[in-house]
Amino acid sequence: MRKETMKAWLYAAAEMIVIVNAVLAAKGMAPLPFDKAELIEWGSYVLGFIGFVHACWKNHNWTPAAQKAQEILKGFKEDGFGGEEDA
Secondary structure, eight states, X not given: OOHXXXXXXXXXXXXXXXXXXXXXXXXXXXXXXXXXXXXXXXXXXXXXXXXXXXXXXTXXXXXXXXXXXXXXXHHHHHTTSSSGGGX
């Protein structure tokens, strides 16, 4: 699935959850079956995990394409092209 398609589905699912919770709250029912403290706790776990994965993946050359691009960039910098002094 393409990145934009995945984002669209995630946004649609989030909006549906908001609508369902609003309807349940309007009818006097508890929209979420757990309390605020549990929501914050689990939200922290999820955000922590996402942060961990992002920190491991971002700016690390995991794929062969990224490793090749890093070699090319290193060559440019060694030859004086693309370095900070040329900016």
